[in-house]
Amino acid sequence: MKKNTLKFLCLLFSITAAAQQTKAKKEFTTAGKKITVYTTAENSNLRLTATDNLSFSASKQPLETEISVFVEPSKKFQTFMGIGGAITDASAEIFAKLSKEKQSEFLNAYYDKQKGIGYSLLRTTIQSSDFSSGSYSYIQEGDKDLKTFSIDHDRQFRIPLIKQAIQTAGGKLLTYVAPWSPNAFMKSNGNVLKGGTLLPEYYQTWANFYVKFIKEYQKEGIPIWGTSTQNEPMAVQTWESCIYTAEAERDFIKNFLGPTLKKEKLGDVKIIAWDHNRDLMNYRANVIYSDPEASKYVWGMGFHWYENWSGGDSMFDNVAKVNEAYPDKKLLFTEGCVEKFDAAKYQFWGNGERYGISMINDFNNGTAGWTDWNILLDQNGGPNHVGNFCFAPIHADTATGQLIYTPSYYYIGHFSKFIRLNAVRVSSAVSRSGLLSTSFLNTDGTMATIVMNKTDKEMTYNLIIAAEKTIVKIPAHAIQTLVY
Template identity: 90%
Template structure:
């Protein structure tokens, strides 16, 4: 009887152990799958257009003369957390000038997953930036105790647009914020413009400012996911700007910003460091992440694409090197736009290809999220109170009330529409430099492979996954998303 009881007990333990084992995820397979191809191409009407339905067949060793894209679903990397753009004062002011019909069209274009390109990420500013009609503050000058703090300025244009964007996106947009400058009285140059540094005696006041802002926005029904320490902390600009060396940013986070957010019950808010170009990101990472007391408060690093101002090429490898050195910290592209607005170049294809190239390289180097700059500007590339006029993916001509969609909008859409939240990037490589590619496995089991043709020729390429392949045509200067 004892032996039988022991057997039953062992059996129960075995059943319990099996029940507790994690269920193995079904491996990705191409078996029985069809490929839907969406294409955007220069000198055509193709704009996120469904252009082909393909099937898989047996693959064999490709030749050196062929163009091929290789996807290995078993090799998985970072988890995707979104693509979006910035709602600046400029974007919100122009949106307010549109007719109700055009406002609805605009919101659908960016934030509706079916009708539009499905943005899931949003950046906005703490106080004014160059893309405001003028400089402004949430406090009266000299108020070190922040007794006059109020976000009333933002209630006119910015907050209403953010709320509508969140609603259109299905009730959730991962929203993060960034300051361009502390108030003049807190700075070494006594000016919100033209650089300067935060005076040490105002470190605590400024840390309190972030907490006040986050709480004020959350009271408005706008959840804040995180904040960067400072937009472009090594750039002395003609507009709102403030300089932090790597050591200064480290110490501000370690001694003030991190502890203050924690004390104010905002310890769940993510802190993003750097928020500037790829050129110096490795130094900033080394200094801040090597200090455990600072690093414990930091979610990861934000970066921009403007390092090409010096005449060099984009420093994509630096992103990968930060990722390699600090794999426990995340990477987020926090700002990019096409500079030097020129209305004659609304449809200039090179602008869109800049987006495609940057996005593919950044994702392949470990980036988890990607944020464009202004979501909307007017026919002058503004408003901008210091004349720093730029492009946005969509412009509004305020004289006619029409929306102008640039090719960049569609190139971004090839990623944001088809890569879903919590997708995982998988290994993807190309055999020829004319092509660029990245792939993400969505949680519903579908794969989205983005392929960009940088050449002036139509190309035929193999999409090879394991022992199966499909043969795909891509027009000259085009981008495709293959969903399968």
């Protein structure tokens, strides 16, 4: 008996020691590593350009007169789930007008990890949004039993583009969906536009609608990872929109959407709550997550960046506060774009910086993934059937057939090209307010540290990890990714 006990203890010790050695091997180290610096900068030709190859050297206490970025790899936070954009009807319609050569260039620019910026997330719409050439539905009006349900509309432009994007991305894109409005007969205002609410007698019909859509897309070879309850549920828009109070969304998820997905063997489809701006996300989280029956169906919360419509600043702290209050729930940035299209501002640098500021803050506050709005629009910022013309990272001039890459494309690329799926965010901080920074440890052991200079002056900064450092120059109004 004693011999068996001794053998067991020895075996346990060996297993523990091996596990500790494996863990030690996986701990990040700067030993022998080189740093490749990629830079995009205003008033230069630098666009995701490799600008430096640096080495680490011994570091000591930095002075207050120095500018430093501090990375602590042992302090780990959320797991990265990807960056991407929305394939809307507008994007798909414009893509179809491009030459085969330009279509290939476009797909590679977004979805190829080597030739482009390696998008890994995809959002698309259930039925029409404002970024469609017109309103449309998958059923005939009044069909509460959904007998006429068909996604034939999407087979013309949208589904072919989604399939090509998935293929270019290597066969997989984490795809999630969102409705802009139920059909007019299901709503209090009898209109798919201008808000209104979902009538209680159609809650089950509408829940069944999600199921129909998800199953039809899956038949097309497009697996649906998740769905939000409603795009922008507190905004009465001139386009497709529908209002849900926090309590209404909670009850729809708890009593209809969650149970219906589960019953239809779609329980693994994630439900994303809110899908609106940062300003009211805390209230929505409090109401939905405090109800155990609703909360059990909800993966996490989606949010947008348009809260500055009121003239205020971006409410980045609200993201951190939701993350702090509900650490078991995930956060996903589900939409952002630069509004009010103006072709004279294609290369306006502030548009790119808006992306960089938001992405760094959102990731540092616990966001797992980040999704841009339209991946492609035309030279008018559309098509958009209510004239809500906006910017996209890439535009196509349908008159010339040329693609126009904006600063936003490159700023997004400094994240999406270098942070890989399942990377883990680690602690990253700066010593001066002119710089912003975030860092992710990839599964292959490489670190990607993004540093952004939003000032008018070139800066020299230290990158300090434990007792090692390197010294980097960053131009004015620039963003860098350091890979090491």
